[in-house]
Amino acid sequence: MKVPTYLALICVALVMLFPFFYMFATACKDDAQLARSELLPEGRWHFENFAIAWQKEPFTRFLVNSTGVALATVTLTLLLASMGGFALAKYQFRGRKWIFVGLLATMMVPSQVTMIPNFLTCSRFFLLDSYAGLVLPVLPLAFGIFLMRQFIGSIPNTLMEAARIDGAGDFRIYAQMILPLCQPALVTLGIFTFMASWNNFLWPLIVLDTPGKYTLPVGILRFAQQYDIQYNYLMAVSLLSILPIAVLFLSFQRSFVQGVTVTGLSDR
């Protein structure tokens, strides 16, 4: 059984890795090598293409934008979702059930339905072409609150009661006891949110107008849509743009997998 299994797995791995390898090989070609459609550049590998391509458009600017937007999205999501999840998990109050059901209901509606009204809301409140407009409408709060509620629910109440007897207020219990205990859930939610924000395409495409505000996916696509696009430079820039996610993936593979397993709602 072992040999056929390995053969199958190696074939699959080659198919999965080939496009990335081809992207790298393409990025290292000059025009003549591109025109010969060879797999590997014959002669010299042009590693300098990465530096040249990066200068073709303000990609550093796009990188800063993508990073800023992703970090803001992650920070806001972690903060708001942990607060909301804490309230729903550890307090009895009027409307608790309805708030929870209402939040879950928003997860069922596809983003295409809310996209157009949100676009109009953003235009009314001057959020178009702004970072706030890029972040606020796509915060994955319903999912985040759901995840945090499940996790915080498993923290024993006795811990909270003990802290309360010691004179800790509600906010101190949240900030100094619940948050540190939630670290695994926060990492999972944070990585999932970062990935979703970094890769988000349709919403930034709709909201953004000024090239200086583009995030990487939009900037790369606009670069690709130029009339005389050079594929070696396009592949070089694309490869650089996926490096942050690749590094994150290699360091936190487990959290990525967990994030995806608990969501059931990826790809938005």
Next chain:
Amino acid sequence: MNGRVRRQLTPYLFLSPSLAVVAIFGFYPIAFAFYMSFHHWKILGQPDFVGLKNFLDIAVKDEFLVALRNTFLYSIITVPAGVVLALGSAVLLNQRLRGRSFFRGVIFFPVTISMVVIALIWSWMFSENYGIMNVVLPGLGIEPRAWLADPKTALAVIMIMSVWKGFGYGMVIYLAGLQTIPGTLYEAARIDGATPWQRFFHVTLPLLNPTTLFVTVISFIGSFQVFDQVYVMTEGGPGYSTTVLVHYIYNLAYVRFQMGKACAAALLLFLIVLIFTLLQLKFIRPQTEETA
């Protein structure tokens, strides 16, 4: 404010920032989309109430029907293909193997990467003049062609690419599902003399029914919302050969500024997804309850 009142207010205070955001960008837009779908509005001026006209107008337009047909085609091919590949790779990678986590990582990696970037790589691989596919495939007896500019092949390339990018997601869920099957069942089957294939079809597969249901429903919902790769690789063309529903909605809203019709189309999309999801739940569930 005394202590008790403050205690009662506390949960609301913790929830209020989230609820404010969800109210504005979650609840309100759903209500507004319903409202708009019954109105004619071109952004400027007052919306006019037109009843069901938007829905009727869309439903008879060729463009919508073509988009619906393409989306459906995309869905019924990519979903089963993705589920089978996900299940197969999960079963292979559930054994004790050297390099297991490497193979898992390699298969899952494309899931984490931006669809725009992936779609650009594949466009380049399949490009007519210099792409590698027109060098490799003739060796296998397949004529070189302009894959993405040919109405016969454009959607097929998009489908292959999408399955390639996405099946690692299903694999991860199947791997989690496989953890829940007790090893004693396999031992019992082995003692009864079951072959590996029999063990797969009579133990693994039935016990994975809930997982299969979940993966199928989630993939199906995702497949009806396909957009990024179409926008990047073909922009819906050539002709309307790759126009899908979300692409059609995008064009209505942001190219033609027909917001009412766009909202109506988005709600139709939601309705279709909802109906099919409920059907899947209804038809697959009784089976899982039997086996559980």
